[in-house]
Amino acid sequence: MSDIDAPIIAVRGLGKTYATGFTALHDVDLDIRRGEIFALLGPNGAGKTTLISIVCGIVNATSGSVRVDGYDIIDDYRAARTLIGLVPQELTTDAFETPWNALSFSRGLFGKPPAPAHIEQVLKDLSLWNRKDSRIMTLSGGMKRRLLIAKALSHEPRILFLDEPTAGVDVELRRDMWQLVRKLRSDGVTIILTTHYIDEAEEMADRIGIINKGELVLVEQKSELMRKLGRKQLTLQLHEPLREIPPALAGYGLELADHGNELTYTYEGAGDRSPIVPLLEALDDAGIRLRDLRTTQSSLEDIFVSLVREAR
Numbered sequence: 001m002s003d004i005d006a007p008i009i010a011v012r013g014l015g016k017t018y019a020t021g022f023t024a025l026h027d028v029d030l031d032i033r034r035g036e037i038f039a040l041l042g043p044n045g046a047g048k049t050t051l052i053s054i055v056c057g058i059v060n061a062t063s064g065s066v067r068v069d070g071y072d073i074i075d076d077y078r079a080a081r082t083l084i085g086l087v088p089q090e091l092t093t094d095a096f097e098t099p100w101n102a103l104s105f106s107r108g109l110f111g112k113p114p115a116p117a118h119i120e121q122v123l124k125d126l127s128l129w130n131r132k133d134s135r136i137m138t139l140s141g142g143m144k145r146r147l148l149i150a151k152a153l154s155h156e157p158r159i160l161f162l163d164e165p166t167a168g169v170d171v172e173l174r175r176d177m178w179q180l181v182r183k184l185r186s187d188g189v190t191i192i193l194t195t196h197y198i199d200e201a202e203e204m205a206d207r208i209g210i211i212n213k214g215e216l217v218l219v220e221q222k223s224e225l226m227r228k229l230g231r232k233q234l235t236l237q238l239h240e241p242l243r244e245i246p247p248a249l250a251g252y253g254l255e256l257a258d259h260g261n262e263l264t265y266t267y268e269g270a271g272d273r274s275p276i277v278p279l280l281e282a283l284d285d286a287g288i289r290l291r292d293l294r295t296t297q298s299s300l301e302d303i304f305v306s307l308v309r310e311a312r
């Protein structure tokens with residue numbers, strides 16, 4: 001089945017209307033590439049968990065189809081599902097079980113033969129080895145989150161969904177998780193994660209999809225997204241304050257700030273030639289002397305906020 005260039009997940013025309021009559025997904029098309037880290041970003045209620053739940057066979061779609069490595073998620077449910085590990089958004093734990101048993105059992109559910117060495121490795125990777133025989137209810141919140149990841153990896157899935165893996169997780173643990181995700185990717189696992197932390201997407205993802213009100217607003221290579229939409233701002237600190245922008249500089253769309261002590265200039269950071277050089281020459285011609293200058297670039301966060309605002 002696996003054609004190396006074919007998307008590992010192909011979502012076509014996917015729609016979901018819940019029994020309440022609420023439509024959580026509208027006609028979503030999405031291809032996930034083999035081996036990538038794909039980050040799905042969107043505000044609360046955008047439809048991220050709904051989309052993941054459909055791909056994982058927990059929620060039924062109202063329309064459209066999903067193929068996982070060629071297997072239809074309805075007609076070839078078991079084959080499709082076995083390829084997937086899911087780390088759910090909600091903490092669900094078998095309070096009286098131990099991590100060791102929970103992982104062994106979960107693996108068995110997927111019809112995989114026992115593999116104690118694999119389970120040991122996963123528990124070690126998630127720093128749970130020394131708690132392997134503790135009752136789950138005695139673990140801390142962060143340990144329970146790690147356990148959810150360990151469980152999702154127990155059957156050696158080729159695709160891992162992480163639905164807000166780092167919500168409520170401390171900084172150190174977040175870093176550990178990122179490292180684990182990178183290791184999994186280097187082992188060839190395809191990873192789809194949702195997050196509210198844009199820095200997480202910026203740090204981790206190869207591609208980013210933005211979903212808002214059930215519609216996939218944009219899917220883009222992260223670097224391309226930042227390049228296309230990444231505006232830069234140049235702040236010029238002036239030697240002497242200006243009351244107004246000299247007419248000779250009117251064409252640059254400059255703005256005065258800090259009581260006339262600063263000029264700010266916003267421009268597209270994408271082109272090969274920076275528009276800064278001619279501006280600096282024009283400033284010089286106008287007799288404006290600079291104390292200092294700095295540039296800043298918009299983050300993915302700025303991009304995201306402006307996109308979602310636009311879509312409203």
Ligand SMILES: Nc1ncnc2c1ncn2[C@@H]1O[C@H](COP(=O)(O)OP(=O)(O)OP(=O)(O)O)[C@@H](O)[C@H]1O
Pocket residue numbers: 018019020022023024042043044045046047048049050051089
């Ligand atoms: N079982 C359900 N019945 C009715 N509506 C639902 C159900 N599950 C989800 N919804 C609605 O569908 C919409 C999308 O929910 P979903 O959980 O997919 O959002 P999300 O993007 O994961 O949000 P969050 O960032 O808060 O996790 C929301 O408006 C939600 O209230």
Ligand SMILES: [Mg+2]
Pocket residue numbers: 048049050089163
């Ligand atoms: Mg969700």
